[in-house]
Amino acid sequence: MSELTQELKAKIITQLNLEDLTVDDLDDHTPLFGDGLGLDSIDALELIVMLDKSYGIKLSDPKEGRKVFETVQTMADFIEANRK
């Protein structure tokens, strides 16, 4: 597990109030939405805020988020590619 994915998992847990989960519980490739973790559209918006505040990346279209937030790994890849 890379440092970024570790960091991301911790942030996801705090930002989305997933108090019962630990970083070890979250797999890099588990789908975050739908059948995996079961997050919803409000969580997607919160992740967009996190992306901006923690990594300086602004997503202007919420639909863009769908691909980016598929898994922890896709998030990490996106951040690596776009962070300032």
Add this chain to the structure above:
Amino acid sequence: MIPTAPIAITGMGAISAIGNHVTENFRSLVASKHGIGPITQLDTYHRGRLLVGEIPIGNAELYDRLHLSPEVACTRSTLLALLAAKEAMEAAAFQPGDGYRTGLISATTVGGMDATEQYYDDYLISEKHQPFIQTHPCGYAAEQMGRYLGISDFVTTISTACSSAANAIMLGARMIRAGLLDRVLVGGTDCLSRFTINGFNSLMIYTDSHCRPFDENRNGLNLGEAAAYLVLEAAEVAKRRGKSPIAYLTGYGNANDAFHQTASSDNGEGAYLAMRKALETARLNPTDIDYVNAHGTATPNNDLAEGNALLRIYGSASALPAFSSTKAFTGHTLAAAGAIEAVFSLLALQHQVVFPNLNFSQPIASLGIIPQTELREKKIAHVLSNSFGFGGNCSTLLFSKDHD
């Protein structure tokens, strides 16, 4: 079962971005003159960025028009409400205390938040604005209104997000039919605030320009501010005092989408159920409806859900009656929406016209439904008015020229 005595509408009042009273609103609607423009009054980061349906009258002037002493702490929502309520009462030509049990049912979501957000830190360090502390709760506005207007038999406030005023109108009718009131002033009010502008912006459903209801390329709403009130009376009471009704409230329904906190289900279940209930209470068929004043906020989600719900009721795009959203005129006025749009629905009935859905060019691909884009004269006997809010709260009102 409660008897279904006819509910007459004997007065209406409205103030919005397109007019300070009902007639002015009507003139703007027929001239396709919208009220969406830059923020000029609120001190917010979004001034110069986001467009709103602002009422171009400052609070000081509102106080003057109402002959209110500057010592009285009165929030903008209440100031607007008082103007609209007065207009409605004058139109209905009655005095409280005339022997008929008269109530007030108001609706708001902002309440006194416009003051709270401004004075949030100031309250702790200076006495100057502290009289506004008591104005924060949603219920305070109606209490202030009741005192000012002299209505005391029954006063309450509903707050169910964007369907609030429609629910207030519905409760008024139900209380009359239940024999609890003879007459009731019903409606809603919400002013613009940093709270709501930032709130909808944080949900990424605030458009960066002018909203485009039911358009394939819609990308969000504009907020607006407004207040509107109707006077409902038992038809018998109106007749007894020689007041000729504007129209009748013949149907209403409230249902819950029970899908998500803010988003509507794609198939518009709550909207569908609310419209069905309104038709059922009116004992009308979908084909009896001549005009639908849609909720049509121009968010990707609402218009899709509402469109789907309409298709479920009517079966096909070609079977839909004329429909339009007037939110491109006024903006989304939140708790006032159900009331200002009730006024517009009543104007449609009075003048036998369908108001245009502005800023439309391409139908939503998956729906293929096309709103009325030009002002259109039409024989209208029945109008359906939709208001759908957060928390899946869906309400529909049905207004008719006559009752059966």
Add this chain to the structure above:
Amino acid sequence: MIKPIYIHGSGCISIQPTFEAGYFFDALTSYAQNPVPALDPDYKAFIPALQLRRMNKSMRMALFASRLAMQEAGITAVDAVITGSGLGCLRDSERFVEHLRAEEGSSLNPTPFIQSTHNMAAAALALSLGCKGYNMTYVNNANSFESALLDSLIYLAEHPTETVLLGGVDELGERTPQFWDIAGYLKHEGAEIPTPLDDRTPGEIAAEGAIFFIASQQQSYQTLGKVLAVETRLEVDNPPAFIAEFLQRNGVSTDALDAVMLGCNGDARYDGIYRTLGDTLFADLPQVAFKHALGEYDTVVAAALFLVLGIFQHQHIPQTLLLNEVSSRTLQRILIYTQRRGQNHSVILVEK
């Protein structure tokens, strides 16, 4: 045209352990603070973690109290949800205001905004129960619950075969109680639970809670009681006359009452009316208080109804709540009268 409604189940979360099975006010938890937060049950017993994580206190309390009521009534679904709340989801409102004041212009978290919407507790109930029926929220200061109750009476008269989940909920804020303090609402001297009801000191003890009921027009062997009528009035010149007229309109004399619940809360500025009533209209009745044990908030009157149902069940008024020495042989018909800060008067008539 309005008929009485029957209550088949109730649930209460408050600053007393009212959610504990078997608790009926034989002992009161004491506090020496103001405000006083409600005791938290194990919310996870009724609410899955994925839903719970986003729920503010109003939503959790409402859901839990509702589940208790449904459990007692032996049902798993309702047809309508009707709620009252004086201030809605206050803490999230505060959070969003604080965020926007500090950071307007940068990305703001949407969750507190969504959660601040006043009807979110009713919405959470609809979602959790999959209830697509009528859903209403009254936000009407200290008559919020009474409006919800009145709507339930009307709704069930319109839909006599249906079942309503009816309730009241209010939560404390963090900044807002400071505003209340500035406005002079809060008690300082004598700020205790149980609150001394001795007319000495001004102010209220601010608290929170959620109280929910299952109501219908069908009586069953499980019925806990029935609500016959409710009336509210913002301002009342003559409270004894207001109450007497209400009783007369409902064909009941004070002789026919077995007890009265009074909304005295220890605020010496406004408790006088209860003393007057206690010395005159209600002199021969057992007088029962509830706010000295549960604190004050806009919808606490719902807890008075909860208590009345408990009194019917136990045929006994807890000593901790009884204000005078009058006892009653049977407890079948009880009146609730309350007001707050000299306004928002209400009367509710309840029968076994």
